[in-house]
Amino acid sequence: MTSVDVTNLVKDYGIRDGLRRRDLRAVDRVSFSLLPRRTVALVGESGSGKSTIAKLLTRLEKPTSGRIDVRLGDGTPVVGSLYRRHVQMVFQDPFASLNPFHSVEHHVARPLRIHGRTRGAAATHERVLEMLRRVNLTPAEHMAARRPHELSGGQRQRVAIARALAPGAQVLVADEPVSMLDVSIRLGVLNLLARLQREDDLAVLYITHDLATARHFSDEILVLYRGRVVERGPADAVILDPHHDYTKLLAQAAPDPERVGGVIASSPVDRSGIDNSVCFDHHTGQWEHIDDVAARAGVPDRHATEKRIAS
Numbered sequence: 330m331t332s333v334d335v336t337n338l339v340k341d342y343g344i345r346d347g348l349r350r351r352d353l354r355a356v357d358r359v360s361f362s363l364l365p366r367r368t369v370a371l372v373g374e375s376g377s378g379k380s381t382i383a384k385l386l387t388r389l390e391k392p393t394s395g396r397i398d399v400r401l402g403d404g405t406p407v408v409g410s411l412y413r414r415h416v417q418m419v420f421q422d423p424f425a426s427l428n429p430f431h432s433v434e435h436h437v438a439r440p441l442r443i444h445g446r447t448r449g450a451a452a453t454h455e456r457v458l459e460m461l462r463r464v465n466l467t468p469a470e471h472m473a474a475r476r477p478h479e480l481s482g483g484q485r486q487r488v489a490i491a492r493a494l495a496p497g498a499q500v501l502v503a504d505e506p507v508s509m510l511d512v513s514i515r516l517g518v519l520n521l522l523a524r525l526q527r528e529d530d531l532a533v534l535y536i537t538h539d540l541a542t543a544r545h546f547s548d549e550i551l552v553l554y555r556g557r558v559v560e561r562g563p564a565d566a567v568i569l570d571p572h573h574d575y576t577k578l579l580a581q582a583a584p585d586p587e588r589v590g591g592v593i594a595s596s597p598v599d600r601s602g603i604d605n606s607v608c609f610d611h612h613t614g615q616w617e618h619i620d621d622v623a624a625r626a627g628v629p630d631r632h633a634t635e636k637r638i639a640s
């Protein structure tokens with residue numbers, strides 16, 4: 330069982346501003362923990378920093394500062410190539426994330442070989458079929474021989490999930506995993522992720538625009554606004570009793586929080602006066618300034634976090 334502690338994560342990108350260059354802070358002192366069998370949802374609009382956090386967790390980007398500590402159940406740090414095996418990502422676009430020239434079998438077999446999970450062609454083939462059955466891509470022999478263009482979006486995303494789990498991943502970062510899929514099949518893919526999570530004791534970070542699925546499929550929600558966490562707490566509390574003006578705005582923009590696919594409106598809404606220097610924490614029932622949250626996060630208290638999330 331693997332868990333992740335993210336502490337005061339910061340990511341600055343150098344951007345061109347007219348003739349000058351300046352830093353844009355995409356992620357500002359974000360802290361959270363991912364625990365086995367638990368899902369944390371990161372919600373926020375486009376540009377709030379969600380994908381940047383996913384890239385930092387999966388080492389596609391390097392943090393400017395802050396820590397990401399991945400540990401096994403006994404506390405052993407997960408580093409180097411083991412990190413890549415343990416922490417895997419499911420991307421938003423199942424059309425772009427699979428290579429059109431390779432078969433389904435190739436996509437799932439590759440991580441098995443790279444991470445030394447199977448020995449020999451026969452064992453690898455068997456494991457590929459097993460993974461395909463686990464994600465309900467059957468008959469597995471038939472599906473293994475298909476190429477991505479022969480599959481629907483939902484089937485492709487199942488291949489992407491099988492590929493992510495093949496190396497024995499314990500931490501799954503799912504970046505808008507269903508937003509490009511037909512609304513009618515979204516629930517099926519999310520239910521599949523939930524089942525795999527239970528079976529493999531996965532720690533999941535679920536990144537989404539969709540408050541309804543965030544509520545149904547996560548234990549904890551972090552609301553991100555311009556790189557900072559402005560509200561956090563148990564999923565129901567954040568959605569049913571939002572405190573921060575930004576969360577309220579998201580909840581209003583989502584037409585029906587009970588309906589899966591109730592996506593946050595992408596049209597511009599008035600954000601004047603919204604303050605991302607304060608965060609409401611439903612666990613403590615208190616508002617805190619980001620400087621105070623960040624100062625406390627520097628001294629992580631895992632036990633308290635676990636107890637809070639479990640309660």
Ligand SMILES: Nc1ncnc2c1ncn2[C@@H]1O[C@H](COP(=O)(O)OP(=O)(O)OP(=O)(O)O)[C@@H](O)[C@H]1O
Pocket residue numbers: 342343344353354355373374375376377378379380381382
């Ligand atoms: N490589 C980059 N170079 C410069 N700026 C970047 C880069 N990647 C992201 N940003 C900026 O960082 C901020 C956060 O972007 P990010 O993609 O993390 O947001 P997001 O919430 O995931 O949005 P979306 O849902 O559209 O992916 C944005 O202002 C974005 O323009």
